[in-house]
Amino acid sequence: MSNTLFDLATSCRVVLCCRVAPLQKAGIVDLIKSRTDDMTLAIGDGANDVSMIQMADVGVGICGQEGRQAVMASDFAMGQFRFLKRLLLVHGHWNYQRVGYLVLYNFYRNAVFVLMLFWYILFTAFSTTSALTDWSIPTIVVGILDKDLSDKTLLKYSKLYGAGHRHESYNMYLFWIMMIDTLWQSLVLFYIPVFTYSESTMDIWSMGSLWTIAVVVLVNVHLAMDIQRWVSFTHIAIWGSIIITYACVVVLDSIPYFPNYGTIYHLAKFPTYWLSILLITVLALLPRFIFKVIRQTFWPSDIQIAREAEILRKRRSPTRSW
Amino acid sequence: SRFTQQELPAWKPILTPGWVIAVFVLIGITFIPIGLASLFASERVVEIVDRYDDGCFFLNTNQSLLLDYIRNPKSNKTCTRSLTSPLFSVLSNLTTFIFQVPKKMRSPIYIYYQLGNFYQNHRRYVKSRSDKQLRSRKGEDEIKDCQPIARSGEKPIVPCGLIAWSLFNDTYAFSSKNKALTVDKKDIAWKSDKEHKFGSDVYPKNFQSDGLIGGGKLNHSIPLSEQEDLMVWMRTAALPTFRKLYGKITVDLEANEAITVVIQNNYNTYEFGGEKKLVLSTTSWIGGKNNFLGIAYLCVGGICLFLAINFILMYIFRP
Numbered sequence A: 001m002s003n004t005l006f007d008l009a010t011s012c013r014v015v016l017c018c019r020v021a022p023l024q025k026a027g028i029v030d031l032i033k034s035r036t037d038d039m040t041l042a043i044g045d046g047a048n049d050v051s052m053i054q055m056a057d058v059g060v061g062i063c064g065q066e067g068r069q070a071v072m073a074s075d076f077a078m079g080q081f082r083f084l085k086r087l088l089l090v091h092g093h094w095n096y097q098r099v100g101y102l103v104l105y106n107f108y109r110n111a112v113f114v115l116m117l118f119w120y121i122l123f124t125a126f127s128t129t130s131a132l133t134d135w136s137i138p139t140i141v142v143g144i145l146d147k148d149l150s151d152k153t154l155l156k157y158s159k160l161y162g163a164g165h166r167h168e169s170y171n172m173y174l175f176w177i178m179m180i181d182t183l184w185q186s187l188v189l190f191y192i193p194v195f196t197y198s199e200s201t202m203d204i205w206s207m208g209s210l211w212t213i214a215v216v217v218l219v220n221v222h223l224a225m226d227i228q229r230w231v232s233f234t235h236i237a238i239w240g241s242i243i244i245t246y247a248c249v250v251v252l253d254s255i256p257y258f259p260n261y262g263t264i265y266h267l268a269k270f271p272t273y274w275l276s277i278l279l280i281t282v283l284a285l286l287p288r289f290i291f292k293v294i295r296q297t298f299w300p301s302d303i304q305i306a307r308e309a310e311i312l313r314k315r316r317s318p319t320r321s322w
Numbered sequence B: 001s002r003f004t005q006q007e008l009p010a011w012k013p014i015l016t017p018g019w020v021i022a023v024f025v026l027i028g029i030t031f032i033p034i035g036l037a038s039l040f041a042s043e044r045v046v047e048i049v050d051r052y053d054d055g056c057f058f059l060n061t062n063q064s065l066l067l068d069y070i071r072n073p074k075s076n077k078t079c080t081r082s083l084t085s086p087l088f089s090v091l092s093n094l095t096t097f098i099f100q101v102p103k104k105m106r107s108p109i110y111i112y113y114q115l116g117n118f119y120q121n122h123r124r125y126v127k128s129r130s131d132k133q134l135r136s137r138k139g140e141d142e143i144k145d146c147q148p149i150a151r152s153g154e155k156p157i158v159p160c161g162l163i164a165w166s167l168f169n170d171t172y173a174f175s176s177k178n179k180a181l182t183v184d185k186k187d188i189a190w191k192s193d194k195e196h197k198f199g200s201d202v203y204p205k206n207f208q209s210d211g212l213i214g215g216g217k218l219n220h221s222i223p224l225s226e227q228e229d230l231m232v233w234m235r236t237a238a239l240p241t242f243r244k245l246y247g248k249i250t251v252d253l254e255a256n257e258a259i260t261v262v263i264q265n266n267y268n269t270y271e272f273g274g275e276k277k278l279v280l281s282t283t284s285w286i287g288g289k290n291n292f293l294g295i296a297y298l299c300v301g302g303i304c305l306f307l308a309i310n311f312i313l314m315y316i317f318r319p
Helices: A002-010 A022-035 A047-055 A069-073 A083-121 A137-152 A172-196 A204-226 A232-252 A263-268 A271-298 A302-316 B017-044 B063-071 B123-127 B131-135 B137-141 B191-197 B228-234 B292-317
Strands: A041-044 A058-062 A076-078 B047-051 B078-083 B109-116 B171-176 B179-181 B242-249 B259-264 B275-281
Touching: A002 A022, A022 A041, A022 A047, A041 A047, A047 A058, A047 A069, A058 A069, A076 A083, A083 A172, A083 A204, A172 A204, A172 A271, A172 B292, A204 A232, A204 A263, A204 A271, A263 A271, A271 B017, A271 B292, B017 B292, B047 B078, B109 B171, B131 B137, B131 B191, B191 B228, B228 B242, B259 B275
Parallel strands: A041 A058, A058 A076
Antiparallel strands: B047 B275, B078 B259, B109 B242, B109 B275, B171 B179, B171 B259
């Protein structure tokens, strides 16, 4: 019986159910939820909607004339039914974009770091030497970067008013492309210092210091390339991370108790050091940049078209408010 | 507030054709001059590299005879090599390669020893030292990471660990036109090492005194803060082929000048197939002779300009 109902319901565009008891409301949500992979959203304003709200993947409660029970059981609370549209089309869209990108970016950031260390193992007779000081420069950096990234979740990506269709911003294709790019970047990151300093007096701690800074700069510039909306906080976060890492390195290299003592002072005197970092950053990001340009020129996504239309329209008539 | 409503003023960049071309052109025009300057500086560096571990013995002699010879502290390990004209090789009982001072070398000329296939970056090797012990006499007994080179009998070895134990001990004496060239061995270590990492109250004790001898010996009456060869050696190298500073020659060397170097070929790299090379090099702002950065910059700059031209053409024909 429920199978028949399900088949009938899914072949209609809109289904209206009336005289439904609270448990039946939940049952309808469950009907869809248990038979498909789709996400279900339930919105309600009264105590009789609570079971339905809890059953759905996303529950929205309206606080109003029928009291606050629905609100207490829900994931999102609003004042009016019409806000649902904004919730889905605007905030839902933003959230999806941000989370999808952040997941990809975090995979990338961790992988590029680990892969770089991995390539080094090939050069240390397969012993697992770490060229980076144990003393947590990476973790400090990660801690700072992580905090900044959560600020970035406040970034507005793009506004697709009325479009409402789902765009995949996280899928297998994107993931593997990101991983190939990560592989390239880690190879560039590792091999440029190796070639630059082969047959030289470069010591292990200086090399590690160079790799650390290069990773931080690279990873931040990579992020900077993808940011679609630069607010003052974004600038502070990105450039701030790089500056703070340098500050940490300088401080740690000034303490005689650490093996890295004196490293940055010695390294920074040589233009070769700065040139290596610049070369790494540009060469590592070049394929990604080219790929992005080509894709945007020949196969622009709807989001991108809409965004460009908005921005260009705004630039032509600056009296419009955003 | 404007912040919580996320309505802060923002810059929203779009990747317009103008931007793309501008980026490529910018990279191209900054990288190509940098590449040229780097290449030019590297070409200006004059370098003499002489591999002597195979030249100082005939390597196809019986390997065990060779090893006996190198391990024997009493055998004569003097090896004389001439750095003269590269046009022909002369077989004598000691030398095979001959070099020339290719161009005039201006002082200071840096003397390096270069080791190949020597993994100073192996994890156990890198760990095998005690910085606390090196820094001050009070840390003499902090030898836990130094195993197996930590104690001689009951007493701690100073400096302990494999890194110090394997100290390089070939020596080089240079002469030109039958006059000795003085080698300045001061200030070859990092200043930060001399002042803070190696204590002035720490003296070597029980160093290379029993068991296997892995390398050079140290003068027990000189404090560690003045043992520059040790400091240079203990700055562990990052890659398996590396150079370390031996000293400086403070006079100019003319082109085609014949240099003779008498090497005490003590250090045993024959056991593991390592290479030893002697390097004399001038320096420039880019360091020693290395064309890589110059070439890399030129390539990247060139690629970017090429892409810029392509994009310009593309936008003209397909707006």
